Amino acid sequence: MSILGSETKITRNSQLKEVLSQIKDLFRKGLNRQFSGCVLEAYDLYKQATEKLRAILDDKRHPLKGELLKRWTFHLKHFEGYMENLSDQLHGHITQSKMVDQIFIKEDEVGYSYQNLFGRYLTGAVKDILIFEPELSKGCHIKNLINFFEMILKNCANVSCIRLVTNKNGELPTTQLNILNQVCLDMERKNIDFSYRFEDNLKDAKILLSNGYLINTGHGLHIYQPDYAQYSPGLCDFDFRKCFKSMISIWKCRPFADGSYLSIKELEPSTRKKPLTIENISKYNEYKNMTAAAELKKKTAVSELSIKQGSRSKI
Template structure:
């Protein structure tokens, strides 16, 4: 392995661990835990590649410090989950970027996740339907085995044809991937909530529709939602040992 490659891995590790510390200090523990784990793995890869004993000792010390902190956070999060007190809030600022569905939901997706409930009254217009499709794609790519997605939304009174045909196409497409889309409509739904059967509940003030319209079809952020500007909204995350069903 070349020196440049080792240096690149170290730079990546420092960047991820810096983010872990920032999240840790702002009380976003579950997110920080994911970053600590990624950063520690990168540092361990660096350690394997380094031959100098003094440098190896330095990396071992760093790894131990980060591992100890990760264990403390894990114990804290598990205790709060057990006590039913877990609550974390993410404030997405106006025009902020870096909040794709992958980034937002990754810390709460685990290998035990098999079923998801989405309550969102606004999965109607074209861009909202695409948001839901992107959310489903994110679940399919994640390290979980989702088998069923429940969607509770309201019917588009102006153009229900487009909504129903789009959701029917998604249902068929998901079915080909071995995932059942259970679709229900409600005329009284107001709250927005996403629930995972591993106990996590994510409430986004604006539901899945927190991205701004891109400036044009060929402007940065049109394809990559990490680069798409957001509307201001709050994300509240809870954990319950008993996830209710719709």
């Protein structure tokens, strides 16, 4: 489906300019997050930027022509390259993970607050968190999310990035947006970058922590039964909440932010001289490819010269 409307040409051009500006911001933010070690958020930002740009280029009605079309097609190639690079490394970590705990919760059981379940894994070593939560359409879902965030604020003194991926509420999209935007502002006051995006038909719930833990739970964050009395234990302390029957698996792999993801170290903010822009990144990649080609040509010439000299010496 096109992300541009079906209005007049002038309106569509205005929409296109705005969307391209958003794509630039997403990619720039992704690069900065990658350089600061928040590779989980960086990966999802690259993915969002790539999907937006691909949707524009796949729309035959888009007004991109000539050099502008060539430039953004070139950018898409690099967006996909960065995303695939991180995706391969993240996938490599996850496939080598080992299960460290498995928790079985019976129907109506209590004593399973987020702190009791996950507190030992959410520590000061966590800098970056990526949450896939399909259900955020009801008030009880939002309360669970806020309670989980409260535990993060208490436990993770060094967390700087939290990224949420969820489904859009089809019935009350404006209410959902207002709540999530309010969470963004609240987290910003605590020096935490909270961001979110919507993904169509998201089904699998999981939480990735930058210290290498992966949390899988069939109910996502919503393991608690919502029908509790308003003025009874469980209102604030989730240890008193009755739970649904659930199974939670905790997996451990190598930390996601161990420095091995900074494969474009030359452009790190502490060493680069020019501002971090899409154009500078593209120019850098062009320069790197030209340099590699020149180096290969030089090595080939040296090799051919050595062969000729060797042949002459034998004669």
